[in-house]
Amino acid sequence: MKSRDVWSLISKDVIKTNPEWKQKTYIQCENKWKDIKRKYMETKDHNNKSGNDPKTCKFYEDLEEVLGEKPCVKPVSLASNFNKRHRTIINSKEQNDFDEIFEDFESSTSQSEGLLKKKRKMTRVERELKDWSAALLADAKVREEARERRHREVIAESKVAIDIYKEMMGKLIDKL
Template structure:
């Protein structure tokens, strides 16, 4: 099944809508593709979660290849059809726009204790650099900040679980509807066969 422009733009838009949850680890990629599959079905598109995931890999690879090509001196300028849309989502991604060694001044890397990397996505990057004043700040986080973080995380987990339950309910409802429709077709077929025998 081939993809058209509007379907691809819908995929990019839906990925961007859920990107924060994916990068924070609240939403796994498999669940993301299933969510997008549901949205696609609402729009009348019959792509599976695997097809959506495959399309995402294809367009991001083409986007990266275009970026790499255009960075090399002497190359003619290429433009990728979805470059502008993907720039909004992946423009700052280090796998697409890696920081070159020559442009990096000497700076202290963040301490492992002070900055957790758990839950980071392949295409997420920090936009803030450490500065002198941050070095002077205490590394210890006070208990109220920890409590606030835990509350926030708990709230996000509840929201995610609620969305997951809603999605499961919709899927169950869809399957039940399909089953009922199949039974109706089978019953009408049986009735037609019986009437032909008479």
């Protein structure tokens, strides 16, 4: 779907939930979302700076739960020229020492990232999505079993009808 279509569906849903918002277009809904997300990002950046008093914004907790660990808010990795800068300064003997230290640093950070990922708790939205998908899978399984049962019943009825047809045809042939 195109972004325009998604925001159009959202605006229609907003109008259904609150009839006072009849004049809200999909563009206004999209702009409102962008504004809320921008304010959240500004607040998040402010709170991540050392020495700043913590700030909050409207829907901060909800957005933190939904967007808190997403790459758009918390990047997976950052680009750096750290390696390039130091390689030009260090001579060949120190270069080997630096490579060993850098490899140790890379392996320790990858191990610590793995530990952090294991300890991360699921958000409320993730738990609800997990429960919802489990319910959908269970429902799909029940529907598939019902479809198979109906198929077996149709096949059985067809076999009975074919047997009756053969029997009647046999009687007709015997009369001739």
